[in-house]
Amino acid sequence: MRELTKPTGVDADPRATEMIRFWLANNEPNISLLLGMWEDADDSDVDELWAWGNVLADIAQHIANGLEQSHGWDYSSSMETLRQAFIQASRERDLGLEGGYVE
Template identity: 50%
Template sequence: MAQHLTRRCTRPIPTGTAGDDAAREMIRIWLAHDSLNVSLHLGMWEDAEDCDIDERDAWGELLADTVQHIANGMHQSHGWDKEQTIARITRSLIKHSKCPTGTITGNYVE
């Protein structure tokens, strides 16, 4: 079964990362056993010597850019309006940030 999941669900590494030795995967999300399973690369901005951005602001920008990519993909695959999709995702994000639907567990691992 695991082999079947790997073949069916593995997302390709974006082509824009080729040739960049500093490229890093920042977030990986799986739905499994009726729950969200998340792996995060925390500390990238905080640990960077030449970076003066707060790690929390950087994650906000990363998530905002991700929403833009989702809206673009939904426009291409479903024909949905990008701005309406962004607004809807943003409303849902704010709602669920204040009242999560699941339990947040796990530990920080270096």
């Protein structure tokens, strides 16, 4: 099993919170999400879907940045490809997603 290490500095923050875990296992994506963190917080007026959109944008930026550093790929081109792939995959996979919410 290949597990990633935590980013530097995470352990130093007592309020650090893991939001998403994505695994490829048994030839399928396996995902755990911390849903409702913003919606359920007493001191937050952040829209949950808007916040998750920002999380997805952060992930895309880290992918493009990492590929630029590790493989020399152009950051802007990578971001555009990621945007187009996200839009296409979202449309194609809109129906039939399996899984459930675990409390």
